[in-house]
Amino acid sequence: MEDCLAKKMEITVSEAEKRTGRNAMNIQETYTAYLIETRAVESQSEGPCAPVESLWRRYSEFELLRNYLSVTYPHIVVPPLPEKRADFVWHKLSADNMDPDFVERRRIGLESFLLRVASHPVLCQDKIFYAFLMQESGWKEMVNETGFQLKADSRLKALNATFRVKNPDKRFTELKHYSDELQSVISHLLRVRARVADRLYGVYKVHGNYGRVFSEWSAIEKEMGDGLQSAGHHMDVYAASIDDILEEEEHYADQLKEYLFYAEALRAVCRKHELMQYDLEMAAQDLTSKKQQCEELATGTVRTFSLKGMTSKLFGQETPEQREAKIKVLEEQIQEGEEQLKSKNLEGRDFVKSAWADIERFKEQKNHDLKEALISYAVMQISMCKKGIQVWTNAKECFSKM
Amino acid sequence: AASAPKPLPSSGPKSLREMPHPLATSSSEEMGPALTPSPDLLLPRSIADKDLSLPNGTPVDTSSPASSSSLLNRLQLDDDLDVETRDLFVTVDDPKKHVCTMETYITYRVTTKTTRAEFDLPEYSVRRRYQDFDWLRNKLEESQPTHLIPPLPEKFVVKGVVDRFSEEFVETRRKALDKFLKRITDHPVLSFNEHFNVFLTAKDLNAYKKQGMALLSKMGESVKYVTGGYKLRSRPLEFAAIGDYLDTFSLKLGTIDRIAQRIIKEQLEYLVELREYGPVYSTWGGLEVELSEPLEGVSACIGNCCTALEELSEDMTEDFLPVLREYILYAESMKNVLKKRDQVQAEYEAKLEAVALKREDRPKVPTDVEKCQDRVECFNADLKADTERWQNNKRQDFRQLLMGMADKNIQYYEKVCVT
Numbered sequence A: 001m002e003d004c005l006a007k008k009m010e011i012t013v014s015e016a017e018k019r020t021g022r023n024a025m026n027i028q029e030t031y032t033a034y035l036i037e038t039r040a041v042e043s044q045s046e047g048p049c050a051p052v053e054s055l056w057r058r059y060s061e062f063e064l065l066r067n068y069l070s071v072t073y074p075h076i077v078v079p080p081l082p083e084k085r086a087d088f089v090w091h092k093l094s095a096d097n098m099d100p101d102f103v104e105r106r107r108i109g110l111e112s113f114l115l116r117v118a119s120h121p122v123l124c125q126d127k128i129f130y131a132f133l134m135q136e137s138g139w140k141e142m143v144n145e146t147g148f149q150l151k152a153d154s155r156l157k158a159l160n161a162t163f164r165v166k167n168p169d170k171r172f173t174e175l176k177h178y179s180d181e182l183q184s185v186i187s188h189l190l191r192v193r194a195r196v197a198d199r200l201y202g203v204y205k206v207h208g209n210y211g212r213v214f215s216e217w218s219a220i221e222k223e224m225g226d227g228l229q230s231a232g233h234h235m236d237v238y239a240a241s242i243d244d245i246l247e248e249e250e251h252y253a254d255q256l257k258e259y260l261f262y263a264e265a266l267r268a269v270c271r272k273h274e275l276m277q278y279d280l281e282m283a284a285q286d287l288t289s290k291k292q293q294c295e296e297l298a299t300g301t302v303r304t305f306s307l308k309g310m311t312s313k314l315f316g317q318e319t320p321e322q323r324e325a326k327i328k329v330l331e332e333q334i335q336e337g338e339e340q341l342k343s344k345n346l347e348g349r350d351f352v353k354s355a356w357a358d359i360e361r362f363k364e365q366k367n368h369d370l371k372e373a374l375i376s377y378a379v380m381q382i383s384m385c386k387k388g389i390q391v392w393t394n395a396k397e398c399f400s401k402m
Numbered sequence B: 001a002a003s004a005p006k007p008l009p010s011s012g013p014k015s016l017r018e019m020p021h022p023l024a025t026s027s028s029e030e031m032g033p034a035l036t037p038s039p040d041l042l043l044p045r046s047i048a049d050k051d052l053s054l055p056n057g058t059p060v061d062t063s064s065p066a067s068s069s070s071l072l073n074r075l076q077l078d079d080d081l082d083v084e085t086r087d088l089f090v091t092v093d094d095p096k097k098h099v100c101t102m103e104t105y106i107t108y109r110v111t112t113k114t115t116r117a118e119f120d121l122p123e124y125s126v127r128r129r130y131q132d133f134d135w136l137r138n139k140l141e142e143s144q145p146t147h148l149i150p151p152l153p154e155k156f157v158v159k160g161v162v163d164r165f166s167e168e169f170v171e172t173r174r175k176a177l178d179k180f181l182k183r184i185t186d187h188p189v190l191s192f193n194e195h196f197n198v199f200l201t202a203k204d205l206n207a208y209k210k211q212g213m214a215l216l217s218k219m220g221e222s223v224k225y226v227t228g229g230y231k232l233r234s235r236p237l238e239f240a241a242i243g244d245y246l247d248t249f250s251l252k253l254g255t256i257d258r259i260a261q262r263i264i265k266e267q268l269e270y271l272v273e274l275r276e277y278g279p280v281y282s283t284w285g286g287l288e289v290e291l292s293e294p295l296e297g298v299s300a301c302i303g304n305c306c307t308a309l310e311e312l313s314e315d316m317t318e319d320f321l322p323v324l325r326e327y328i329l330y331a332e333s334m335k336n337v338l339k340k341r342d343q344v345q346a347e348y349e350a351k352l353e354a355v356a357l358k359r360e361d362r363p364k365v366p367t368d369v370e371k372c373q374d375r376v377e378c379f380n381a382d383l384k385a386d387t388e389r390w391q392n393n394k395r396q397d398f399r400q401l402l403m404g405m406a407d408k409n410i411q412y413y414e415k416v417c418v419t
Helices: A059-072 A100-119 A127-134 A139-145 A148-160 A170-220 A225-299 A307-315 A320-400 B044-049 B065-078 B130-143 B167-185 B194-201 B205-219 B237-287 B292-358 B367-416
Strands: A009-022 A028-040 A053-058 B088-099 B104-114 B123-129
Touching: A009 A053, A009 A100, A028 A059, A028 A100, A028 A127, A053 A059, A053 A127, A059 A100, A059 A127, A059 A139, A059 A148, A100 A127, A100 A225, A127 A139, A148 A225, A170 A225, A170 B237, A225 A320, A320 B292, B088 B167, B104 B167, B104 B194, B123 B130, B123 B194, B130 B167, B130 B194, B130 B205, B167 B292, B194 B205, B237 B292
Parallel strands: none
Antiparallel strands: A009 A028, A028 A053, B088 B104, B104 B123
């Protein structure tokens, strides 16, 4: 990785704070603000550490930043934000945005987002991004001044429109298909995982009842009493351990979610390409038809049916002057069109090149990250099992002393 | 113990050194029924013939009936188990289904090996069905009302819910029936009961059953100690304590049974979800190139976890729950014995009062009643201690089993979840 911002600067989202304020409609609301801290990294180890700079941002500002980046760099798979609302929750998990656990996981997600952008070779150089990190006031205005909002609206429309491309690029079609499948499979996975977590929670918690019964039972026993009592205690420990275990698992779920949303971003790039392709085809088609029209007018042959042709046949032909004028206009348009087509083609090729480069980068990152996520998930499971072994071994010992 | 008779081939008695003392506080492994003392020694009628001194050398006063019974008690408790003096071994196995026009039922093979004089042959093998076991138990209760008869597995099963002919059900029942007979075998008095003898040996049990019924109806039920109509004023503290203990004990066991069932249910629901979870990883693996191997790996792991979990739940159902239920039944029958004891004592006290009122000179204390009460006390205490000890070991046994299973599950996880 070349000179990206992440190498020159430490970035953390270190705190979250509840705030109240008035929103755009002057209504009182509560929201959470996040503290972003940055510090320049010294290349040499000696010398005093650079001072920490910090500012507060709320989630909506992160959203604004991301929208800006998506629009400005349509060929880049832009890192996603953590989810807006808690989704895929299992019953113990709160769906409340203000819930401290949710806020904490969001904080981590936001930090991850910033780090990903900062490590991206293209995105990290963006001035708006830099300002997001460094300049608290006036940033919003700065963003709006770029006029990206207009592009954003048309982009949104385009992403959702349906159209047919005559010569689609196979690679992009496959990639789009892949991103759809990926989204579907990860959602399914997250849903089932949430149910699994729910059930596992139930199993552990019921064991807690053992603790109570053993305690009561031990009261009436003589020799067995102590053993039962201490075993009961271990059952309580077992039942309580599930909370931490599942908390940890949420991080795994978050990692999967990130790639669920990344799939969305990937899809967007494919769509953008489709759009460009369609645009190109339309432009080429338009040019061809104009050329044809021109030819027809010039040679006087009507090769294709046109209403004008028909009406002129019915109501008499045009004057040579009119025809000349038309031809001239068309010739100008054709020239424009050819230039446009050329530049569009160039644009298209550039887009494909840079998009594909970023897609390759993304693929590698995805494989690496997901592999790590799976490994850490396995490690989590193993640790959970080891804890289980520990508890049951302890209980066993207590029983053996009965 | 003096000279040992020739040891019999058997299915697993341990040597003397391996068997802990019934009341020892040291832990033991799977010991099974070897907790009551050797059947040879302790019949009331043979006390007069024995050299009556306690193992530690103290001579014993045998003048009063009371002390001979307490001696009886002590001898029972202090005697060491010598496997070589065990002379009766019974096993239940080989369940077979019989289909007849009227009904379908299962029989079990009951095998006996013995050197006792009471038996004509050294070996027997007969087929018995649950009805027969039930009959035996009732007969034992009738003929030995002061003793605690081990429980049988439940008679009735809701036909729709449980498959009476499924392998698991039959096996669970077989184990319980086997345990039932082994407990009787090891009981110093019950094992010599004539009904038990017939049960083990008769080719045609039904004929004997009919005969027994006929006899009874002729003689009228005379052996019963349970006399109606006497109200006990107050239970001696000792027995009241036992009664209270049994009440709480049954309650707690009942709760544990419910908890265990709940856990199994939750585990099975968890299993259902896991079964859906695993394949999703597989599907994902199909999408990917580089990641397909690790994803498949995770999917396979989850599959293995499912299997392990299934085994755990099965083991719990088959080995853990039945033992709980058996002890609840045991507690119930113990309570009944307590009630009977109360009845006996009530009768005794009433008769005593009657005597006092009559102002008769002769000590018309119904000695048999008194003796009976004594015996009840002895045996009750003995059996209680037995049960306690037995509980300990059994609990330990199946807790270890439970833990071993949890262990197995967990170790499975370990082995398998390495990506």
